[in-house]
Amino acid sequence: MDESAPQKGTVTQRAIERIKAMIGEGRLEPGQRLPTERDLAAQLGMSRSSMREAIRALTVLGVLEARHGSGIYVTQLEAGDLLETFGVVADLSRGPQLVELLEVRRILESTATALAAARITADQLAEVEKHLLAMNATDDPEEILAHDLAFHREIAAAAGNETMAAILEGLSSRTFRARVWRGYEEEGAFERTRREHAAIHRALVAHDPEAARAAAAAHVGEVEQWLRTQLTQ
Amino acid sequence: MDESAPQKGTVTQRAIERIKAMIGEGRLEPGQRLPTERDLAAQLGMSRSSMREAIRALTVLGVLEARHGSGIYVTQLEAGDLLETFGVVADLSRGPQLVELLEVRRILESTATALAAARITADQLAEVEKHLLAMNATDDPEEILAHDLAFHREIAAAAGNETMAAILEGLSSRTFRARVWRGYEEEGAFERTRREHAAIHRALVAHDPEAARAAAAAHVGEVEQWLRTQLTQ
DNA sequence: TCAGCCGTAGTGGTCCGACCACTCTGGTGG
DNA sequence: CCACCAGAGTGGTCGGACCACTACGGCTGA
Numbered sequence: 001m002d003e004s005a006p007q008k009g010t011v012t013q014r015a016i017e018r019i020k021a022m023i024g025e026g027r028l029e030p031g032q033r034l035p036t037e038r039d040l041a042a043q044l045g046m047s048r049s050s051m052r053e054a055i056r057a058l059t060v061l062g063v064l065e066a067r068h069g070s071g072i073y074v075t076q077l078e079a080g081d082l083l084e085t086f087g088v089v090a091d092l093s094r095g096p097q098l099v100e101l102l103e104v105r106r107i108l109e110s111t112a113t114a115l116a117a118a119r120i121t122a123d124q125l126a127e128v129e130k131h132l133l134a135m136n137a138t139d140d141p142e143e144i145l146a147h148d149l150a151f152h153r154e155i156a157a158a159a160g161n162e163t164m165a166a167i168l169e170g171l172s173s174r175t176f177r178a179r180v181w182r183g184y185e186e187e188g189a190f191e192r193t194r195r196e197h198a199a200i201h202r203a204l205v206a207h208d209p210e211a212a213r214a215a216a217a218a219h220v221g222e223v224e225q226w227l228r229t230q231l232t233q
Numbered sequence: 234m235d236e237s238a239p240q241k242g243t244v245t246q247r248a249i250e251r252i253k254a255m256i257g258e259g260r261l262e263p264g265q266r267l268p269t270e271r272d273l274a275a276q277l278g279m280s281r282s283s284m285r286e287a288i289r290a291l292t293v294l295g296v297l298e299a300r301h302g303s304g305i306y307v308t309q310l311e312a313g314d315l316l317e318t319f320g321v322v323a324d325l326s327r328g329p330q331l332v333e334l335l336e337v338r339r340i341l342e343s344t345a346t347a348l349a350a351a352r353i354t355a356d357q358l359a360e361v362e363k364h365l366l367a368m369n370a371t372d373d374p375e376e377i378l379a380h381d382l383a384f385h386r387e388i389a390a391a392a393g394n395e396t397m398a399a400i401l402e403g404l405s406s407r408t409f410r411a412r413v414w415r416g417y418e419e420e421g422a423f424e425r426t427r428r429e430h431a432a433i434h435r436a437l438v439a440h441d442p443e444a445a446r447a448a449a450a451a452h453v454g455e456v457e458q459w460l461r462t463q464l465t466q
Numbered sequence: 467t468c469a470g471c472c473g474t475a476g477t478g479g480t481c482c483g484a485c486c487a488c489t490c491t492g493g494t495g496g
Numbered sequence: 497c498c499a500c501c502a503g504a505g506t507g508g509t510c511g512g513a514c515c516a517c518t519a520c521g522g523c524t525g526a
Contacts, residue, residue: 010479012289024324024408036506047481049282052508056245056286057293061321068507069489079330082322088294089315091257093396097312100396107344107397108337163326163333164340175257243508269477280510285479301478302518 011046015054018044023063023074034064034072061085079166086170098180099227105171106220108164109152113200113216114209115159124158125204132201136194141185145177151197155204184226192222244279248287251277256296256307267297267305294318312399319403331413332460338404339453341397342385346433346449347442348392357391358437365434369427374418378410384430388437417459425455 008014022028034040041051055072058064062081065073075081093101120128128151135147149172156165196219203212241247255261267273274284288305291297295314298306308314326334353361361384368380382405389398429452436445 012479016293020321020324038506049285049482050480052282053286053289053479055507056290060249060290060294061318063321063325066507067489068487069505071489071506077325077327077330079322079333082325085294085318088253088296089312091253092296092310092315094310097310097396100312100394103394104341104397104400107341111340161333161336163330164337167337245508271477282511283509286508288478299478300518301516302476304477304518 011050012053012057015040015044015046015051016057019054019058020063023077028074030074030076032074034074036071079163080169083163083166083170086167087173087176090171090173090176095231099224099231101171102220102224102227105168106217106224108168108171109156109220110213110217112156112159112161112164112168113203114213115161116155117204117207117209117212119160120155120158120204120207124154128154128158128201128204132197135197141181144190145174145181148193148197149174149177155200180223180227183230184223187226189222189226193219196222244283245286245290248273248277248279248284249290252287252291253296256310261307263307263309265307267307269304312396313402316396316399316403319400320406320409323404323406323409328464332457332464334404335453335457335460338401339450339457341401341404342389342453343446343450345389345392345394345397345401346436347446348394349388350437350440350442350445352393353388353391353437353440357387361387361391361434361437365430368430374414377423378407378414381426381430382407382410388433413456413460416463417456420459422455422459426452429455 019028019034028034035043037048037051037055040055041048044051055064055066059066062075062084063077065075067073090101116124131147131151131154135144135151138144138147152172153165153169156168159165196215199215200212200219203209203215252261252267261267268276270281270284270288273288274281277284288297288299292299295308295317296310298308300306323334349357364380364384364387368377368384371377371380385405386398386402389401392398429448432448433445433452436442436448
């Protein structure tokens with residue numbers, strides 16, 4: 001059951017490509033269960049160890065999901081599954097790269113907020129308000145951060161593009177924001193953040209995309225500029 | 234040398250987190266060489282097999298680089314290294330998700346092109362023109378696609394944000410575009426594409442960001458709309 | 467003296483076989 | 497009829513062996 005192995009790269013790398021190809025060609029559907037590690041290794045003519053490394057690699061990429069004692073399954077291949085690794089980028093980026101990342105976020109977040117202003121429903125708006133109020137009702141940085149994240153997540157979801165929402169989720173991942181905020185909040189940015197969030201909320205209520213875009217861009221831009229000054233010091 | 238293993242998740246998963254943490258905390262610098270697989274496994278109190286899976290995982294994420302016979306090294310952790318996995322998302326996305334991905338690309342590409350219009354140098358512009366001419370001088374779809382990719386890559390580079398350029402690179406990866414173009418080009422879209430590219434080029438020459446943004450958005454939007462109609466059929 | 471070759475130690479890559487931890491299922495006993 | 501449970505099957509871990517490749521240093525020959 002082997003077809004003239006081209007012998008390019010390592011055995012494990014080949015296995016990764018093969019499985020990816022199987023999914024790309026539709027031979028493996030989302031949610032479907034794969035053969036066992038032992039069978040897969042035999043089919044591709046390699047050891048179980050090498051096959052396990054390939055499976056582990058595809059697991060961290062969000063393509064496969066291994067359930068102990070049950071089997072290996074193809075994920076739903078949705079944006080959330082595949083873009084989870086985006087958080088790693090945010091976690092490991094430093095210096096100028098952090099600013100670039102924030103610039104990307106500013107572009108996407110402003111557009112997402114504009115889209116949300118046009119499309120958001122009453123229910124979604126209520127959810128956004130819930131986090132806005134909760135954020136203003138406490139002084140615990142941890143809690144504020146959590147509601148801040150949820151605030152933007154709800155808006156991104158209301159924009160109607162799951163892929164964009166997933167990318168923004170990665171760009172706002174817990175550790176990334178915690179790292180930046182650690183210094184940012186010490187400069188009395190809480191009050192400003194609240195005003196900016198209020199402005200975004202107003203634009204959403206008014207269903208005003210342009211106002212929403214401007215408010216969101218300014219919001220992220222504030223942090224971006226602050227980070228930029230930090231680097232030059 | 235172990236600190237009260239919390240025993241959460243699999244052994245391999247723990248190893249991945251530990252190594253990621255070492256890099257995040259700066260204990261491992263970009264380009265630095267890690268201890269051998271055998272030593273690492275011993276330090277974290279696990280078998281070499283498990284450690285290898287962890288290393289393989291971080292390798293596909295673009296965080297580590299293994300050189301056969303030499304050792305394991307931390308990558309430069311630049312945008313290109315870490316965002317290579319973005320291509321996998323594009324390769325495995327289908328249906329509505331493909332449209333969402335194209336929408337993200339439209340947003341980023343239009344902004345990148347606008348930035349490029351403001352910042353592009355004469356040398357960079359010459360490079361862009363080179364690919365524009367080469368694209369118009371041939372009828373080989375393969376070659377056209379290659380120069381098309383390079384055309385946009387040069388523009389993204391001129392925008393001055395490597396992270397954005399890396400993301401766009403992933404969103405335009407070879408297989409992704411080949412897949413979409415297969416059907417797109419059959420509808421006589423070549424001529425339209427050339428006109429759109431010419432419009433983008435004009436805006437760059439004129440250093441007109443708004444015109445560049447509009448031209449790029451229209452360019453990607455054309456493909457996006459076509460894909461949208463394909464899905465409803 | 468010095469350039470180039472080559473042996474070798476050390477590294478990642480692969481394979482094997484065993485056992486553990488967990489899940490799922492089908493039969494059994496209540 | 498249901499609850500339980502034992503067993504088969506699965507992924508997870510381990511240890512060791514060997515292969516493929518790199519890098520370095522000593523050796524050889526000019």
